[in-house]
Amino acid sequence: MAASPSLLTLSAPCAVAVIGAGVSGLACAHELAKKGLSVSLFDxxxxxxxxMSSKRRPQATLDLGAQAFTVRDPRFAQAVKEWQLAGCAALWPANRYQASSSGWQTHNDDQLRYAGAPRMSAITRHMAEALSSLPHTTLAFETxxxxxxxxxxxxxxIDQHGATYGPFAAVVVSAPPPQAYALVADWDDALAAACKDKPQRGCWAGWAIFASPLPPIEGVVPNWHTVETGHEALRLATRNSSKPGREQQPESISLLAQLAWSDTNIELASDVAAQQLLSAFTALFPNGTALPELIDLGAHRWRYAQPAEAGQQSYLYSEQGLALCGDSFRxxxxxxAWLSGFELAHALLARSVQ
Ligand SMILES: Cc1cc2nc3c(=O)[nH]c(=O)nc-3n(C[C@H](O)[C@H](O)[C@H](O)COP(=O)(O)OP(=O)(O)OC[C@H]3O[C@@H](n4cnc5c(N)ncnc54)[C@H](O)[C@@H]3O)c2cc1C
Known part of the structure; x- marks a missing residue:
């Protein structure tokens, strides 16, 4: 950590800023606010x-980032239980397949998977509402x-329009490291180096909405939920309409691209990327199969989709009050991501009681 003349101590009611309202920033902000700190969250x-956001289209809502998630840590399990009770997350017992040149094979494991209900972003919306119900918290979007x-x-x-916010005793940056770098580079060499050390890979995420259900495939259960593919462009197709709370949606598919294909094609126009992902999806069906009428097609470019390598430390902070968290660190x-934000908050709080 960078040396600083003043040691970081945080105790209520001191003010902390959290940049990023993804799951890591929200988890961190919530733990700090629960202890009476004054927390301002910016996104x-x-x-x-x-x-974890979802794309709302007139006919359906699709998850274009996280598709589902697993739970291993008991602290995260507790949070997921609370989300289930609040009705914004539910078990999603997916029928998983793997498609290759020899056809579709079942690809199930014994991991439980959860999805947001009725969309992945319902979870982060719930977290944001829980945060804003705590005293001394402010949430600023489009900032x-x-x-x-x-x-x-x-x-x-200082925001992009020149408005200033503060002062804050500490600033948590939960943006992906390449974006965090731009903020901390002038202030902290160690944090800047850590961001540089965590390159992110991009990923195209397409969507396709059909007027009627997909045709059956021989040997595959009619209610299949996901298929992983070895296709050069397409990594995973997920039936959004099969997720909890989306029973009224027409057939809607998320099409996540291969990372290597995304690396090469990240600058494609989004309609071209979408068309290529749809072609790859169509190729999963037996030759000559006609897919139903397509009513919507598009693609979202994630420039910073996932860390190139798993991190070794859950979070980082410096004595002068700058901190980093997010999935890249774990x-x-x-x-x-949730654990990174949660653990950072508790590490910062532990400083205040020494
Ligand atoms: C295509 C895709 C598929 C995935 N599938 C899965 C999956 O199936 N299962 C799973 O467990 N995980 C999956 N993940 C990973 C999971 O989504 C992430 O690990 C997690 O959501 C990251 O959360 P985070 O809070 O660390 O970062 P983010 O969610 O990226 O949050 C960072 C926030 O910072 C904001 N921000 C950035 N810069 C600034 C700034 N200068 N000022 C203000 N705000 C700023 C951004 O707008 C963003 O809201 C997937 C991710 C992608 C992209």
Missing amino acids: KARGPGGR PIAAFEKTSDGWQL GSRVED
Whole structure:
């Protein structure tokens, strides 16, 4: 960590800023706010979610980031239980397949998987509402933080339009490391180096909505839910309409691209990427199979979809009050992101009682 003359201590009611309303930033902000700290959360997007966000189309809502998630850690299990009770997450017992040149094979394991209900972003929306119900919290969306300034009172944040926020005793950055780098590079060499050390890979995420159900495939259960493929472009197709709470939706498919294909094709126009992912999906069906009428097709470019390698530390902070969390610091899953934010908050809180 970078050396600093003042040791970081946080105790209520001191003010902390959290940048990023993805699952890691929300988990961190919630733990800090529960202990009475004054927490201000900022996100550049219109709402919470980050890579757990969902795409609302007139006919259906599709998950274009995380498709489902697993639970291993008991602390995360507790949070998921609470989400289930609140009705924003549910078990999704997916019928999983793997498609190759020799056809479709079942690809099930004994891992329980959960999905957001009725969309993945219902979870982060629930987390944001729980946070905003705590005293001394503010949530600001459509607020892209562009720079920090350090004053004698603490950290000031400056947004893209020049508005300033603060002062804050500490600033948590939960944006993916390449985006976090731009914010911390002028202030902390160690945190900047850690961000540089965590490159992210991009990923195209397409969607296709059909007017009627997909045709059956011989030897495959009619209610199959996901198929992983070895196709050069397409990694995973997921039937959104089979997820909890989406029973009224027409047939809607998320089409996640292979990372290597995304690396090469990240600058494609989105309609071209969408068309290529749809062609790859069509190729999973026996020759000559006509798919139902397509009523919507598109693709979203995630420039920072997942860390190139799993991180070794759950989070990082410096004595001068800058901190980093997010999935990159632990792994590449929803659970990793949540744990990173949760553990950072508790590490910062532990400092205040020493
Ligand atoms: C295509 C795809 C499929 C995936 N599938 C799965 C899966 O099946 N299972 C699973 O467990 N995980 C999956 N993941 C991974 C999972 O989505 C992530 O691990 C998790 O959502 C990351 O959360 P986070 O809070 O760390 O980051 P993010 O969700 O990226 O949150 C960071 C937030 O910071 C905001 N931000 C960035 N810069 C600024 C700024 N300057 N000012 C203000 N706000 C800013 C962003 O808008 C964003 O909301 C998938 C991810 C992708 C992209």
